[in-house]
Amino acid sequence: MTYVVTVDTCIPEDTPEMDPLQRAGAVALIEDGFDSVRAIEGPDGVEVDLLDTIVAVHPGGALLKVIVDAPALAFAEDSVRALVDELLERTELLADWTIERCEVELHQDLAKASLDAADGPDAPPDDPAARKARHAEPPTPEGADESDDAEAKATAVRTQMLRLADDLRSFPPVMFGVLDNDNDKDNEDGEREDGDDGFAVPPESARLAAGALVYATDILVDELFEDVQVLTQEDAAVAECEGPLWHLERLPDRYALQYDAHFARRFLVTAIAMTTRFTDGSFERLSCVAEELALRFLLSRTTMTLELYDLLDDDVSAALEAFADNVYEDRDHEWLYDDSTDGIDESPVGVTLGVAPMEFKTWFTPFKEGRYVHPSAANESEAAA
Structure with missing residues (x-):
């Protein structure tokens, strides 16, 4: 299954924010690191294929989107974390960066609803456009649950x-x-x-x-x-x-x-x-x-x-x-x-x-x-x- 893993990386604390030239250099280093990898050995020797990456560097670090083909969500997250850890460690100029977040972003309520409805009358429609319309509403906000009224x-x-x-x-x-x-x-x-x-x-x-x-x-x-x-x-x-x-x-x-x-x-x-x-x-x-x-x-x-x-x-x-x-x-x-x-x-x-x-x-x-x-x-x- 294909998973999109979001990774937030940050420069060391008490370090000046990167200027445009430093950000351009960081992009090149991270992209070169990803380009050298085709597959990742995940937990228990399971191979996870690296399909694509998107790198967006900002003054305080980088936001990475890593697309992998993995047998399960946990394998995807663990493998990507290990890959990014290794990439930062072996790149001298990035060695002190830290990973603040590494996860597949799934909204729990939507995921549970999809699983619960998979074989029932409320199963998600097969048509992608219909699914898009069904899930167009943003996730339930903090402090609210599905039993709350609109107000x-x-x-x-x-x-x-x-x-x-x-x-x-x-x-x-x-x-x-x-x-x-x-x-x-x-x-x-x-x-x-x-x-x-x-x-x-x-x-x-x-x-x-x-x-x-x-x-x-x-x-x-x-x-x-x-x-x-x-x-x-x-x-x-x-x-x-x-x-x-x-x-x-x-x-x-x-x-x-x-x-x-x-x-x-x-x-x-x-x-x-x-x-x-x-x-x-x-x-x-x-x-x-x-x-x-x-x-x-x-x-x-x-x-x-x-x-x-x-x-x-x-x-x-x-x-x-x-x-x-x-x-x-x-x-x-x-x-x-x-x-x-x-x-x-x-x-x-x-x-x-x-x-x-x-x-x-x-x-x-x-x-x-x-x-x-x-x-x-x-x-x-x-x-x-």
Whole structure:
């Protein structure tokens, strides 16, 4: 059976975070280590086949997705841990790194429900698209169980999102439409104004929006990873794919024949790199077209998750809109969804307006010098530079 093992590795405590050059070096070392392995000898001499890997390095370590073929989940986890342990130990520059987590991510309630229903009237449908729809709802949040009513679930999710808000370190409340303290003022009705004939977003709503973005990030990354698996298994591009896809089929149609498994891996790594900068405090600006599209998906997933739990009121919507307005430098990427604007970036009008290049081959090219694109996603010529 094929298992996807998630491994979180961290640099030693009290060690300065890695800069972009160090991160690029770490990617190369880890990928070279995996490339030298085809199979792993697991517990009791059981051989576990290494099928694929995805490496995403961030300032504090690396997130690894290791795909293996193993007879059981325990063999998959134990074998991958042993492999990564050995890889780090034999690589001098990584020898002090530690493994914080090594597991196959399965939601216990969904797994139990699938097992219980395997031979009964509620057995999961054979059609992959139907299974996708059935399991589209995010996992039951902490503090809630299946016996809880919708209101209790919504309360638990809201509490979890508010707790996660502190993890979005790159964005102060003002990015979500909250007033700076120095500019706060009350109108004659006692309501807070923003000084431009509008009203500020309440801090609580901004905090909920921030936490929802972090909450939705985990969901988005897992769904993009599933898209990678589907395209890899079918060895097809999105335009030819028969299996269910979460997000990549919602990219601009004009390039659908070029969204293959290799592209999907680059897009996944881009989404991870972007959201890592959101949470580690290093984000400055979006780096490339692919990041603009990844943010589009993150905002969509965040909105859908809030709607699912009836948490998307006008104030939270306003907070997300303010966030998008502040993070996007422009919305030129939306023209990719309008075939009538194909080539506008190369037209006299586009040049006059300063439209950035948007043709497919430029999606992973930094907008400007100094913008960060993950080495595993960058164009080969740029990664080598």
